[in-house]
Amino acid sequence: MATEPVNIFEYEEIARERIEKGHYDFIAGGATDEITIRRTRAVFDSIMLRPRMMVDVDQRSMATTVLGQEIALPVMLDPAGNHSAAHPEAEIATVKAAGAAGTLMVLSSHASRTLEDVAESASGPLWFQQYFFKDRGLTLEMAARAEEAGYSAICMTLDAKIKPKRERNIRNDYVGGDSPNYAQLDLGTHTWKFAADAPAGPSDIRDVASTWDDLDWFASNIRLPVVVKGIMAGEDGRLSAENGAKGVIVSNHGGRYLDTTPATIEVLPEVVRAVDGNAEVYLDGGIRRGTDVFKALALGARSVLMGRPLFWGLAVDGEAGVRAVLDLLRDELDATMGMCGCSDVESISSAMIDTVSPLLAAFPTAAEFR
Template identity: 35%
Template sequence: MSLPPLQQLPADLVSAADYQRYASQYLSANAQAYIDSAAADELSHAANLAAFGRYQLQTRVLADVRGGHCRSELFGLQLSHPLLLAPIAYQKLAHADGERAAAYAATAVGSSMLVSTLASTPLEDIAAAAQAPLWFQLYWQPQRELTLQLVQRAEAAGYRALVLTVDAPLAGVRNAEQRAGFALPPGVYAANLPEQQPLPELETGQSMVFEGFMAQAPSWQDIAWLRAHTRLPILLKGILSPHDALLALEHGVDGLIVSNHGGRVLDTVPASLDALPAIAGVVAGRVPLLLDGGVRRGTDILKALALGASAVLIGRPFVHALAVAGALGVAHLLRILQEELEVAMALTGCRTLADLGPDVLWTPHGKA
């Protein structure tokens, strides 16, 4: 049985890992199976975490970093730190206030949130709860009309950008969820979509993958259509290939999120951080890059930015914090990560994010 969220934070909640440890007491087994699971053998999920450990930082001493900060700006958002909440579905699994609490907390401490199409709260209510603008994460719908309705609702509610997830045209094979028999509990559902979403109709012998879900999946032509139907910046989330990054630029995309979906879609793909340098190389600063996957420390943020990201997303850690202490937990976690980032910046001689580059990463014999 899960416990009610904390109203006061215990002294030993000092890191993202501590929130994960506590969350097991506050999440139901059903919710934990959904939030913490990944695809198949969960190797890509593990790789996301391990990738940051392969990079070491190069300290610099006697640097004058007085007046330093980690403020940043993205698509008109003024951020206290280059850290946003990733789009996570069904946040009411973790807390009764769900996405409303997370959005309120993020914007209250100078961050922002990517609101999922599969949010368990209407996107308008989430925007109303926030203290600053949000971004909307879009899952392509089987009919363009439904997709356009979501886009128009996001525009009307004041969202500042659209983030189209392109790496999950169908769900991954998440064995941990299957073993647990995960099911959405009463009262938790995709509040932004029609209640009835029938499966594709197939003829005998047809594949649900190829003739079903993939027949309804978006293509590059749909990216061009979306670009023509919205005034908002468009980011593609789920890019791991430099070739796809270049195609995205050709289709007028305004930003890219390098992500393997937290390892939840296809197992044994590379860690997001490992894919970042090659993508940063071909994009060459033409659009902002964000990194999603495995961020647990301020030093992780520093490493991602040193390798070419403009900002990072966190997913599971903030849902753990939400489960433990609601909006208070999410705000506290973001403060922890910001302070860790500031410490790492100061000790590597970086006064602002503009000072960050590959030279903050240690290499043998000082070679780049």
């Protein structure tokens, strides 16, 4: 019997044994009843593929570009704080694995290593994730630091203004740590509360009052392109592009903030339509299989990102574990593309998926019965 985990779910099973319970629950868990987390898997599982035969798929490529930078596969690494909860080499291990797989990592501003140290270990493209701070100077300073260190875009997380209710963390009295990325900043009387992964109150440096005008201001005042993260409505996709975003990540923060939102794949078509080609659209949330990546691309995502599986890979085998997780997705996507008659990512289309059983066509509709 093979001893290595053969899929990402098995990585999580092993990781669960190895990561301290408070950290594991913080990583795996979500807001209130975790309905969105479960729904996300259920929706991916309910989308069916329509395989096509006798297409020459001898030469297949998963390569694509994001904001003009080439990546070997349409799977990027989501920003997620504190990788040291899963492995002592933390984000250094993760960024090496991303580079080896030929893809891009988005570094969380709440990483357990400085953005400069992570950039030094990177061999692939990097984006830096941050928030709107109440102090506008600090917001620009953080972006400038990332630019100086070689990051090629700023990912602004929009959906983390309000403190979420995470019941596992409450039960565990979970207290996280601080990030060295804030140590160099002069925060004055403001603080950063990692424990809740959310603003703690008036002293928090994050700006709960920020609006689309602030996005426009930010995008006009930094040199790097801006990608926004946390879009779950077509209107907000349109407003992001109108206010300077070059990329839009359809995301519900992995179900960690607001519970009972739809799965991201359910709102992806609406956002793609509203953005109307004025920005690139990406998706995250629940990506665990190559078929999930294929379905997101079929519905208009340019690339996907994944969060929790990075921790599962790290906990099992550090850099090699993250690499293995990325390799699993790559191999599964490659096989899916081949069996659906796609030689490259451009040829993946909505004609290759279905959400309604073809069997329904064999039955009269309810209206016909009446």
